[in-house]
Amino acid sequence: MLAAGRAAESGAAVLLLEKTEQPGKKLLITGGRRCNLTNDRPLEEFIAMFGNNGRFLYGPFKVFFREELKALLGRYGLQTSIEPDGRVFPASMLSRDVVLVFNRYMNDHGVKTQFGARVEGIDVDHGWVVGVRLANRTIPTRAVVMATGGASFPGTGSSGDGYRIAERLGHTIERLRPALVPLVVNEMDCAKNMQGVSLYNVRLTSYACKAEDIDPSLTPPPADCGRGIAGRRPRRPIIESRTGNVVITHFGISGPAVLLMSLAVVDATEQGPVSVAIDLKPDISEQELDQQIRGELSYHGQRSYQNVLRTLVPPRMASALANLTGVPPDRPGHQVTAEERKLLTRCLKSFRFNIQGPLSMAAAMVTAGGVALDEINPQTMESRLVRGLYFCGEVIDLDADTGGYNLQAAFSTGYVAGERAASGIPHTQDSP
């Protein structure tokens, strides 16, 4: 929508082809329908959120970054507000207001639209784009911006068509993987018993080994180590470690900390077994926790073990913990042995799951991989293989953590692609 609007604003006659009944369906559901548009982080940190591929974005960001985005939204009366953590939202906190602005931007500049129009291919002649193919006709054109999105949340229209079309034109598609995705565990019965448990501010660490092989002497680094900080890394004993919220689901684990860690885990599962450990009491040491538990067990000596556990963890987790430690849930607290207490302490400091893999591509918030960056000119977003073909958004091999980075990348690359597609339409003497 931004690419179409900018191309029309730059003087081109533009037709937006959208396969669903309306554009911006995914935009509508972003940020819990509040649309986390962008982020206020310094540029270098912003770029680092995309891992090593982030450097590609210096070009598009130079032309259209968050200030330009805010100015465009402001032109249509939509102000933005910044959360204390740097995330930027429309001040109205309504994603539909962003979609409305983009629709008005397109209308103002005369973009024509056709809905229910699924593009099946792009015709190329002597290295130049010459047409766009729909099921029943071909539309002649000299420039196309491919803004088909990724392969996740296909109900919004993005089902991976762009990758197939680009590949047929000779483009390399870097391996597609689900990112920002819930994880399925092997211990599904255990997860099912704890379904719905929310764990706040726990420490989640992923390991490149089976759960039973986690080396207890490996200490997660004190600060979060995500790819935003460290970049994509080779397989090593600790894959990533983050403090945040985790939700136990009927199939495994989800929640912000899990989603942020998921791509590194998905990549690591392709090379061998992967497990995660949740430190449910990250603010205290194992010894301190052991003392606290000893106090609870003797203070509530007549209460059942399971009831004492409920003072330490959410109720639905208590029976799972009783199972894990092998202590009968109805045993009075004062009869729990020192050894059983130690085992409980270890479980609370390292509650482990073996990871089976990601939930599915459809459930991922973002698709990692896509059209190879070295085949796109970052100054223009034009394909280096096919003249007149431009790429923007998630179809490109760019993805970042949650926080507004993915949308800003889509907006920036879209704006540049639209502008350059309009100006790059070959003059008669250049064309084949």
Ligand SMILES: Cc1cc2nc3c(=O)[nH]c(=O)nc-3n(C[C@H](O)[C@H](O)[C@H](O)COP(=O)(O)OP(=O)(O)OC[C@H]3O[C@@H](n4cnc5c(N)ncnc54)[C@H](O)[C@@H]3O)c2cc1C
């Ligand atoms: C639940 C959810 C929440 C998210 N929240 C945020 C957030 O708050 N902040 C953030 O930065 N990112 C968020 N993201 C990620 C972000 O939405 C995407 O990265 C972004 O929408 C990508 O934009 P895009 O224009 O490349 O693709 P899309 O927004 O997916 O748009 C692609 C469009 O192309 C159309 N299309 C596809 N194939 C064809 C075809 N063959 N012919 C015609 N039309 C076609 C589709 O129907 C669709 O309308 C979220 C993602 C999800 C799933």
